[in-house]
Amino acid sequence: MHEIFLGVMGGMIAAIATTAGAVPALVGRKMSQATSDTMLGFAAGVMLSASYFSLILPGIDVAEEQFGSVWIAAAVASVGIASGAGFVAWLNRAIPHEHFKTGPEGGADGATVARIWLFVFAISIHNFPEGLSIGVAFGVDKSNGLSVMTGISLQDIPEGLAVAVALVGLGYSRRKALFYTALTGLVEPVGALLGVVAVSVSAALLPWGLTFAAGAMLYIISHEIVPETHRNGHQHRATLGFIVGLILMMFLDVTLG
Numbered sequence: 001m002h003e004i005f006l007g008v009m010g011g012m013i014a015a016i017a018t019t020a021g022a023v024p025a026l027v028g029r030k031m032s033q034a035t036s037d038t039m040l041g042f043a044a045g046v047m048l049s050a051s052y053f054s055l056i057l058p059g060i061d062v063a064e065e066q067f068g069s070v071w072i073a074a075a076v077a078s079v080g081i082a083s084g085a086g087f088v089a090w091l092n093r094a095i096p097h098e099h100f101k102t103g104p105e106g107g108a109d110g111a112t113v114a115r116i117w118l119f120v121f122a123i124s125i126h127n128f129p130e131g132l133s134i135g136v137a138f139g140v141d142k143s144n145g146l147s148v149m150t151g152i153s154l155q156d157i158p159e160g161l162a163v164a165v166a167l168v169g170l171g172y173s174r175r176k177a178l179f180y181t182a183l184t185g186l187v188e189p190v191g192a193l194l195g196v197v198a199v200s201v202s203a204a205l206l207p208w209g210l211t212f213a214a215g216a217m218l219y220i221i222s223h224e225i226v227p228e229t230h231r232n233g234h235q236h237r238a239t240l241g242f243i244v245g246l247i248l249m250m251f252l253d254v255t256l257g
Contacts (some may be wrong), residue, residue: 004196006142007135010149011192013232014134017153018127018185019178021160025167026174034237036165037229039158041238044225045245047130048153051214051221053253054137054148056081059210062140066204084129086217091125092223111239123163123184126224129216130156133189136209139199147256151249152188160185 016133056077063073130152138145160181199209229238 007196011189015185021157022164025164041241049249055214063207078209081215131188133194135195
């Protein structure tokens with residue numbers, strides 16, 4: 001129960017960070033595209049670093065201890081990563097949603113859903129793996145969970161601002177933009193609960209849960225974030241943000257985890 005509580009609280013802190021990031025949109029001017037792409041690059045760097053240092057490598061270590069073979073451990077990690085990526089890919093196809101730049105995706109029922117909810121679904125699909133990774137990390141130990149929660153929360157702040165500013169740019173009121181951005185963050189404690197419960201029920205699920213969460217985040221990085229940061233000609237700034245985010249998360253993982 002202690003791990004479950006910490007996992008859910010970690011997800012809540014990440015959700016609060018998302019909301020906090022959106023607050024400046026209430027009074028601020030429109031964010032430049034270059035700044036938005038830099039922030040998204042930073043988020044991608046944090047997520048990539050967390051995937052490897054906080055999820056995949058610990059997952060391989062745990063699997064090697066369980067099975068006594070580095071070959072089996074590598075196979076478990078491979079299946080876990082593929083399963084996590086495949087799960088998010090399925091969500092992406094099954095749930096109607098709409099991206100700010102590329103338009104509608106997902107199920108055919110999207111036409112009957114209010115546009116704002118399509119955006120909420122899109123960001124929620126993005127945020128769910130983040131919450132899942134926090135919960136699974138707390139299932140390993142407190143220090144690992146703390147490092148993942150800190151890194152994800154740090155990148156959720158500029159991410160929340162980017163989402164809120166984008167909604168304002170599409171014509172929604174500032175208060176609505178804040179409300180719906182906060183709403184997208186609530187999926188993170190849900191993901192965290194599912195992740196920490198899964199690995200707390202059975203230690204045998206731990207390496208699978210760690211690598212599954214990593215695969216889910218890797219899919220989001222490649223399918224959603226990186227293409228978005230390279231769509232507007234700000235690749236250099238986005239790459240700088242990516243490197244800074246990766247280094248920061250690596251530092252947090254080494255020092256806290």
